[in-house]
Amino acid sequence: MLTRTDLRSALPSPAELRTTLPRAEVDVDAVLHQVRPIVDDVRARGVEAALEYTEKFDQVRPDSVRVPVAHLERALAELAEPVRAALGEAIARARVVHNEQRRVETTTRVAAGGTVTERWAPVQRVGLYAPGGLAVYPSTVVMNVVPAQAAGVESLVVCSPPQAEFGGLPHPGILATAALLGVDEVWAVGGAQAVALLTYGGVDTDGAELAPVDMVTGPGNIYLTAAKRLVRGLVGIDAEAGPTEIAILADAGADPAHVAADLISQAEHDPLAASVLVTDSVELADAVDAELARRVPLTKHSERVGTALRGKQSGTILVSSVDDGIRVVDAYAAEHLEIQTADARAVADRVRSAGAIFVGPYAPVSLGDYCAGSNHVLPTGGCARHSSGLSVQTFLRHIHVVDYSEAALREVAGHVVALATAEGLPAHAEAVTARFPEGL
Incomplete structure (x- = not known):
């Protein structure tokens, strides 16, 4: 099922690897002409324009943009207990990790009578986007809100598309998670119009002010990404996220069932999702293909998964050694990188480019998606060579105070x-x- 690229005879240079390795082609520039009029219209007409585009794209028109707090409270009260407990655990673990990331003020004495102090100040107001397309992600609300709260952001608004089946409200899971996190401002608006409304603000249908934000974070489709590109500078953004991706560096000792299951789990997100296996074992590659052939037809989203695995963004890369495999995954710079080799921790310590690294057979990406405590909003498309995932630092600005x-x-x-x-x-x-x- 996975296309193979054989690099065992000679490993290309890092520059050549960037063009050789499988990668989804996402041309944000190609949709800018479609998104720019939406952003401009919301800038000019505010909420009325945003609701018109919502009705056009989501086939529902909410009574207002801001969701009444009563709906958040009801969604939390009706949340299934196992899901509430799981979200509670995810939040608790994320808080433990992210609270440790907060920077402290430092003062350096440069000369007698001369100091430079680095002071950290949180962004004042942030808009956090939670997608609602092929899947709904309450976990993304956790991953955006927790570091912002740990940074000390004073004002948070969660944006998520309204759903016709829920009466023009965002998915109840999004509302419940916001309530669980103590966020009481949720806007029922999605896509490019959400980014524009967060940037420019407006007046809701009941006359209440919808204050603009200073930063927009959170993943979305190519149209949302294009909108973030258009408003960047007016507001800060976290990144221009592309389709999700996993790379697995594995040797002959890896369990093919684990590898196949993890490749499928990432392909489940999107037909453009990338699932890449890098291995020095032809036998493992064959066994993984056999497992994929068995498992894909049985999975819930088999059509979506099959499309992703057969796409040019996915594949198996054969290398002559784990050392060469490390060079390959560094060039690929995956959003998620699993290491399933002998001495996995030692191998992981040698990797320099990845959004997040998952070490050994008992640290699948799914753990990081929900309950590891790490953040799952990560750089895609090779951006892990120069950028990091969402963290407390995303929401902090450092200010140098010069005193001479x-x-x-x-x-x-x-x-x-x-x-x-x-x-x-x-x-x-x-x-x-x-x-x-x-x-x-």
Whole structure:
């Protein structure tokens, strides 16, 4: 089922690997012309435009954008106990991990009388997006809200598409999770119009203000991603997320049933999801293919899974050694990387590019999706080479506070003047010399 690429004879250079390895093709630029008018219209007409697009795309028009708190409370009261308990555990573990990430203020004494303090300030208001397309993700609400709360963000709004079957409200699981997290502001709006409304704000149908945000985070489809690109700069964004992906680096000792199950679990998200196996064992690759052939027809979303596994974004990469496999997965820079080899932790420690790494046979990606305590909003499309997943730092800004005495400035003034003069900026030099009219 998985297309094979044989790299055993000679491993390409890192640059060549980037074009050789399977990858979903997502051209955000191709849909910008469709999304720009939506963003512009919501900017001009606010809630009325957002509700019109909601009716067009979601086939439902909510009475208002903001969901009444009573609906959140009811959704939580009606949430099945096993799901409530699981969400509670996921939240508790995520809080343990993310509370440890909060930065502390540091002051560095550069010279006598001269200090630089790095102070961390949270973003004031954040819009957190929870998708509602092929699947609904209460877990994504957890993954966005917990680090924002740990960072000290004062104002949070969760956005999720309204659902016709739920009377124009977002999915009850989204509402219940928001309530469980203590978030009482939820907007029933999705897609590009949600990003635009979060950016520009508006006035709801009942006359209440919908305040704009300073940052938008959370995954979505290509249209939401295009909207985030268009408003970037007016607001901060976490990333331009593409289709989800898993890479598994495995040797002959890996259990093919585990590998196949994990590849399928990622393919379940989306027909464009990428499932990639990197191995030095032809026997394992054959066994995984046999397991996929057996398991895919039995899984609930078999058509979606089969499309993803057969797509050019998925495949098996044969390498001559685990060492070469590490080079391959570093070049691929997967959103999720599983290591199922001998000495898995030692191998994982050598990997430099991945959104998150799952070590050994008992750390499947599904664990990270829900209850590991880690964050599952991660860089895709090779962006793990230069970017990180969502964390407390996403919602914090560092501010340098420079405090120099007269003596400390005098001590370094000559160097400032020399550099300003060398760069052809005499007024920069004069801003220093003006403080010492008697001369340096």
